[in-house]
Amino acid sequence: MLRALEIRDMLIIERLDLGFKPGLNVLTGETGAGKSILLDSLGFVLGWRGRAELVRSGAKQGEVTAVFDLTEGHAALAVLEDAGLPCSGELILRRVNTADGRKTGWVNDRRVSGDVLRRLSATLVELHGQHDDRGLLDPKGHCAILDSYADNETQRNAVRKAWSKVGKAKRELTAARTALDEVRAEEEFLRHSVAELTKLGPEPGEEAELDQRRRQMQSAEKIRDDIAQASTSLGYDGAEGAMSSALRWLEGASEKADGRLDAPINALTRAMAELDEASNGVADCLEGLEFNPADLEDTEERLFALRGLARKHNILADDLAGLAVDLSGRLAALDAGEAQMGDLERALREAEDGYDKAAGRLTENRRKAALRLDKAVAGELAPLKMERAVFVTEITETNGGGEGRDAVCFSVATNPGSPAGALNKIASGGELSRFLLALKVCLSEERNDGVTMIFDEIDRGVGGATANAVGRRLKALSDGGQVLVVTHSPQVAALGGQHFRVAKHVTKGVTTSDVMSLDAGERESEIARMLAGDTVTQEARAAARALLAG
Known part of the structure; x- marks a missing residue:
């Protein structure tokens, strides 16, 4: 679980210290406020390849520190042991980026390569969103996902x-x-x-x-x-x-x-x-x-x-x-x-x-599990107002190898009679978000591996009852674990156990972004803003209170 994130001089963030909790953590704010910068910074300390220029203008270097709590038997412990690094219940990742582009990483105060950080990140964090080509949208990983679902x-x-x-x-x-x-x-x-x-x-x-x-x-x-x-x-x-x-x-x-x-x-x-x-x-x-x-x-x-x-x-x-x-x-x-x-x-x-x-035998198990998965996803799509959409786990025969003779691809048809195709090729932005969420809910029903799941604006393009259904599924995913969601949906934000607001300020011509943890009253105001826009009305506040009350 991600417990803390400290950011220094990254992009338009001068100094930021965040503490996260188990359950559903939501980040809201106006478009362009800097919510994506938080994900860029987290991705940087995890060794992900992202933007080339991350250091705040005028600073000598930028630095990000992330602190994770590891449960007994967590997969990250095996990575630490394999890399000869200290293993304990607390994992501290720190990475520095100098103005000239040099990057240096540490794990528990031991210097490490970006490859070690990336290996650790695979056990710590999952990122899901409309442009997520690392996870559910990557067909190369669909076979492993199906095997995990089938316990193969x-x-x-x-x-x-x-x-x-x-x-x-x-x-x-x-x-x-x-x-x-x-x-x-x-x-x-x-x-x-x-x-x-x-x-x-x-x-x-x-x-x-x-x-x-x-x-x-x-x-x-x-x-x-x-x-x-x-x-x-x-x-x-x-x-x-x-x-x-x-x-x-x-x-x-x-x-x-x-x-x-x-x-x-x-x-x-x-x-x-x-x-x-x-x-x-x-x-x-x-x-x-x-x-x-x-x-x-x-x-x-x-x-x-x-x-x-x-x-x-x-x-x-x-x-x-x-x-x-x-x-x-x-x-x-x-x-x-x-x-x-x-x-x-x-x-x-x-x-x-x-x-x-x-x-x-493996193919037979996969085909049986594919039918169960398709049925489970169909059950999740109905509340998300996609009851007419079809999700199919396609299994085709390939040349033999160490993983069997099957190629697995998650395909969808958004409307009856429409041709089916790969998940990332057919669905629109809003549809794709809901497909991903339904699939993730089904894949995580029996999962408790200590991975922090991050959803980046997965509710884009939906509202009303559908947004509420999205939020409730995100809330269900966070039970017994941790979910971070960047959202513009008040229905989703109202279900968060911890709420952060990202805001951008201009002082003496310098733009900075900060993040504030909201109390109950501040949450009401933020959700009312999300409902009404710039002018927050009493009706919007009443609607916000109703959403928070559940």
Whole structure:
């Protein structure tokens, strides 16, 4: 509920502090007094896009502050939480407009963007009038309005979930088809490559191992003869034989050398041991160098095959084994692709069937609710002197989507036999106002969401009993809530729980507008003025008293 509105230096308002109450709040005043400026100022602090130049002439900046009381569970609390703003029962909106056009907004003393203000405004205020293209006159919102009237939230959620499943199934099927088409395009390459890799059977690290073995065999051919000659030189026919003979001769002579040969004999014995070790090492080397020439040929053949296949696929030889696994998997996917496609196509059909059923239930609910709404609006039109008018909620089939398969449009025919058309195209100003009011009354019968409803001259073009019927419906809408109405109708003004008069003054050539909250006597005078014009007669005062008495 809007509790207070403070305006500073906006258009022709210098300073204004207003306090609003629950129920029906009426604003009256002569044409051009500035009633629309109040709505412009409220729209400004709510982030609505309106006039470009709002700052009062000569002022550095204009400022508007609006204070709302929020009930528990109010929709604005979710917006505040989502924006990371403080949440409480009091909501203070403030917005400043400098003379050079810069606009800055705050919510509960936290700076915010105009988008946050607009999101909040959608939960705080509804504006209805002859030029209201944001609410009931906008066909884009008619489907949501009908769903709200029909309490279709459960069915709408079911349709959204079903539509999401259809989208997911389509994406998975499309991705599978694309992948399968890509694999099919290289099927011949895959089958040849997999066969080639399978036949070769490469293993990680195999290239280095083969290369080392090849180098060893190549080296063995070059050095084996030298090593064999060395082995002979170290053997019995060479150094070993000579040293053995020398040792034998020295040992035979040592008994007669008085110990002088002991050291040479010991040294020679040690040398014989070292020579034996050397001979054994050379023999082991020769044995290791033994190979079959066919082994070298086989090793080189496999090594060259690995390297050739690696060059063909532009990868390292060690990566051939991984490539074989990858290509085999893609080939397996190709072979299993048709079966997978069948599963995905079946899943899509099931998702579409589920969506068709959910959308069908939603359409059925909408059509039933449309009939109830049409009947309810017709009942409201009769007291508004439009008993011959026809209101029809048209539902046409559209392409499927997250909100179902229905396009909803509120259409009217103002007279029997006249063609029906969109609400904002057919009705005249006064008729449109009454259509909007009747529709709003029907849509708000079970509503109590804390939204302040504003009606801007919705009673224009009507008077007498019709104006009284308009006023009583506005009064009914305000019960348990809050309605602000800008009106020229004394019948409507008389039903207000709180009455404001907007007046314009010219002082020293400067025009300003102010608003005064009227007491009982002032209300009588204002309503008498509305009835009689500039000259208020006793008869007008009596009529005003009668209207106020109900």
